[in-house]
Amino acid sequence: MIAHGYATASSIANVCNRMLGNAVFTSIDMPVESTIFDISEKVVHYLQEYSVNQGLLVLVDMGSLNMIYEQLKQSINQPILFIDQLSTPLALEVGNLIQQDRSLNEIAENMKEVVVPNVQLYQPEKSKKKAIITTCFSGLGVAIQIQKLLYDCLEGILEVEILPIEFADLQKNGLSEAFLSQYDILSVIGTNDVHIPEMKFVYLENIISGNGDTQLKEIFENLLSEAEIREVNDRLVKNFSLIRVLESLTILDTKRIMEAIESCIQDLERRLDLRLSNARKVAIYVHVACMVERLIRHAEITDFPDLEQFAFDHEKEIRVIQDIFSVLEPIYSVTIPLEETCYIYNILYLD
Numbered sequence: 001m002i003a004h005g006y007a008t009a010s011s012i013a014n015v016c017n018r019m020l021g022n023a024v025f026t027s028i029d030m031p032v033e034s035t036i037f038d039i040s041e042k043v044v045h046y047l048q049e050y051s052v053n054q055g056l057l058v059l060v061d062m063g064s065l066n067m068i069y070e071q072l073k074q075s076i077n078q079p080i081l082f083i084d085q086l087s088t089p090l091a092l093e094v095g096n097l098i099q100q101d102r103s104l105n106e107i108a109e110n111m112k113e114v115v116v117p118n119v120q121l122y123q124p125e126k127s128k129k130k131a132i133i134t135t136c137f138s139g140l141g142v143a144i145q146i147q148k149l150l151y152d153c154l155e156g157i158l159e160v161e162i163l164p165i166e167f168a169d170l171q172k173n174g175l176s177e178a179f180l181s182q183y184d185i186l187s188v189i190g191t192n193d194v195h196i197p198e199m200k201f202v203y204l205e206n207i208i209s210g211n212g213d214t215q216l217k218e219i220f221e222n223l224l225s226e227a228e229i230r231e232v233n234d235r236l237v238k239n240f241s242l243i244r245v246l247e248s249l250t251i252l253d254t255k256r257i258m259e260a261i262e263s264c265i266q267d268l269e270r271r272l273d274l275r276l277s278n279a280r281k282v283a284i285y286v287h288v289a290c291m292v293e294r295l296i297r298h299a300e301i302t303d304f305p306d307l308e309q310f311a312f313d314h315e316k317e318i319r320v321i322q323d324i325f326s327v328l329e330p331i332y333s334v335t336i337p338l339e340e341t342c343y344i345y346n347i348l349y350l351d
Helices: 008-020 036-049 065-072 088-099 104-114 140-154 167-173 177-182 204-209 212-220 226-246 254-271 278-296 307-313 315-325 328-332 338-349
Strands: 002-004 028-030 056-059 080-083 129-135 161-164 183-190 201-203
Touching: 002 008, 002 036, 008 028, 008 088, 028 036, 036 056, 036 065, 056 088, 080 104, 088 104, 129 140, 129 167, 140 161, 140 183, 140 226, 177 183, 183 204, 183 212, 201 204, 201 212, 204 212, 204 226, 204 278, 212 226, 226 254, 226 278, 254 278, 254 315, 254 328, 278 328, 278 338, 307 315, 307 338, 315 338
Parallel strands: 002 028, 056 080, 129 161, 129 183, 183 201
Antiparallel strands: none
16 A cells, blocks of 8 residues: 555554455555655565565555556556555455455456545535526616616515616626525526526516516516515516606605505506506606606696597596595695596596
């Protein structure tokens, strides 16, 4: 048994001999800087000192066996079996075969099946964190804005990591195995598809302007109930609309008006038996918020095509709309004219 390092071979030999109950192995410890030539020389000296009529079995930790043989072939008269990748389990297996009086040929055949590395990669047993990746072609800044938008929508409903990543990095490098071993990626949400194989990509625009419930259900399937998905969707529409409204309003308390409009939208859906798309909800948030500010500034809309006939044709719905949005009038000391109500009707019903 030959191994590099202080007492490496002798330690393994000592353990194996004790476990086997016999002095099966002799050990030779080699300095770390020893070469194949040094190992060959040690084997030659051993052959000169001991009688090995039935052959010699040498266990080595490393080194090219062919090169060792080339150094020895002129000096040996007996068969020599070399086995590398020396370890305690390997030596015990060889020792058992020796004690069974197996020949070198038999040991060689047996060990061909044994001397194979047992490689096991173990991933953490704890469950991976659920995560959503956000990205945007225009840069990390927008991806971070989408991250904040999603965190606000999921707060108190679902704990999930939302990770903004540069679009260029995702497109070039994808997601590493180490990253995927830590996170269970529910979806990539962004403004441009990064085309990562087997990774669900959802356009933010499709959630906002399309059927958001369906898009969100694909992402949060088996994690959220239908009611929770609808709540997330409504928050998303409201918060996205808030960003749009903030760009337009100058005098209103944005949070207050958005909460009031949210209540009105819920009443509209209930009383008119509607299921509004996200696009229509966004339009109502933006239109009504801007409408209230216009009314405060006395800049209301005073023109609507065929106003009287339109109001007559849709009298039932318009009365409901007027009643629902009348709650805004005392809050902001305004009166919502019929023209504005008819425009809200168009947002609700016209394609």
